[in-house]
Amino acid sequence: MEAGEAHSLANIVQAACVAHDIGNPPFGHSGEEAMGDWFADQFSSSNDLISEVPSDRQLAFKNFEGNAQGFRILCRLEMYRNDGGMRLSKATLGAFTKYPVTASTRESAASGTAAGYVGLKKFGIFDSELESFRGAASTLGLVVENQGDKTWWRRHPLVFVVEAADDICYNIVDLEDAFTTGEVGYDVVRDILYEAAGKPNRDVSTYTEAENIAMLRAISIGKAVESCVEAFKENYAAIMSGSFSWSLADICSMKSLFERMKKVSKDEVFTARRKTELEISGRKIIWNVMTGILPVYEDLRRSGWKEAGLTAHFL
Template sequence: MEWEKLLCSERLGDKHYEPKPNRSIFVQDHDRIVFSAPFRRLANKTQVQPLYEHDHVHHRLIHSVEVSSVGRSLAMRIGNWLEETHRIADGESNSLANIVQAACVAHDIGNPPFGHSGEAAMGDWFAEKFDDAKGVMAELEERHRLEFIEFEGNAQGFRIVTRLEMYRNEGGMRLSKATLGAFTKYPVTSADRESIVGKGTAPYVGVKKFGVFRSEIELFKEAADSLGLPQEVDQAGNWWRRHPLVFIVEAADDICYNIVDLEDAFTTGELPFDTVRDLLHEAANNPNRDVSGLNQAEHIALLRALSINVAVESCVAAFKANYDAIMTGTFSASLTDAGPMAPTFAKMNALSRDQVFTARRKTELEVSGRRVIGNVMSGVLPVFEDLAKAKWDQEKLSGHNRQLVRALDLDLRSVADAEQALHALADFTSGMTDRYAVRVARMLTGI
């Protein structure tokens, strides 16, 4: 892969756009994302702790902002090294930083309410309805059902930024192709991924999940061709090697959720002070600091900041050590796992898995959230059933279903077949905030 292509500033859906001399197109990408409604809704979406009243616990929007800050720092350090070693032109480190920052603020934009449990709840609801094979659910070919059954926030995010938001069906936000490349962690559709991986181990980190719906694959292909991403074409299925900046975006996310989740767990009382302090002290390379004047929260905050800095240095070292493999598309790990801080990250993952993600309050709310999502989707499905019976003519909806469309502000534009109907249902459900989902569920069930 070549940096000249990888930093492509051409807009998706707007080839004739000319950059302004005093404002980088990549900065514009960032601004378009942060001023969008889907980004604002992240302020009321679960990060780890669902529906928490504590002001200092992270939600998706704050998490995304922090990831973008860490990503920018990572990209600047790596960009400076690339300039010093003459791998990119002078000044291009700013472009790297701006691209990564934009991709980072968008990285969770497709996540449904209630976090990853919300993704699972949507997928399970689709699976159950496909098993019943009634109405609109029976109209979709079986080979195209997997992307709904394994609903993926990454693919929904790509759909939002390239189709749904701003210039609908005409490039979406019309972001630069470089930012789209840096955003796409899993450059493969669900059907191709299933053909390649099946039930076995993914041969490449970029096909561990799927990241593009069938409905947007041509948009991704256009971006990938301009960026020069290597495409793998064989009988099993088609997929692409990751854009090198994906690894930086992913590392920024890994750093933040590993370290900051521990701080949140201390704040909510799910982990004791001593446990979090000792692990963050190790992560920060055992700093010798006078903390006698700090309270416990201030002590944890200091160690969190020091830990993030060490983690950034670890990921920069991993990028440098694996640079050739990253540029040929053969590197198949994360920077957090490939750097000197990897053993500490493993401890953080284990602690979160065993004690934070299984906490009683979180588990109870995830069970409740699953029911909420099921009630919402079951309550809205009749609108699309009715629309299918009316041969996709919105004017022929029943009076009650027209009421539902108005009450929920359902967007039925472009819905002309079963696949588009199910995407519209997923667009609506995944776009809800946690609290709005609860309110809609109550309205639809009459509870």
């Protein structure tokens, strides 16, 4: 690969990494669940406005997905609104899209012969942006799968690189954050990061605990990048053909260390009182905000927003 090509690939990955959480609501995954539950409650209560959403699109509301909202922001809402959005390169859009499938298609595809494929774990495209992704996928030559009269795609190869960057950061940096907040003890964090960093032979006698953890975190990230790069190279053929169905972090040489980090987070961080209180308050905030905004859409409906051609942009 020539230097210019490598530079272009790095820029694509970097852009996709910067954008990867752009569609997440406040409070992260718990915020997604709160929004989905709010919509499900509205559907069950037969709200006049909400009930106008076609049945085949209700699933995308009940299981609100930040990945799909992110693609919507990039392609429609930000900058050139309803006219290409941020107008990013098709390669960047492909590298951004971890789940190249709509909610309704995913439901049937995930229960068929492709069950278990990593790109079907969630959905990443709303029906309103399907044609935008279809155009990018065609140009990029993504492997296409047909599910009855619907279509989904195998992941763009660079998705696995973007996903690895995310996995590396949240596993390692979250562990450092847990030490900083006092949720996980120094010895536990130090021991895991010391091994992840390759057991560096450095004199840390003058370091504070925070300085030592920061140093080990930085080295660990570098080692993790190297490990995931090797995993990509070893599975290059499967990745390029669209048959690869794992995350690089799950199969690389540091797999066991990532699993230890996840276990610590699950046992010590996700169950912490601070996080539980945040999720509970966050859920209440999101429900109150969405309930408060609903009358605005009801007013738009009464004033004839359907006639103004706004229906497609909301649905």
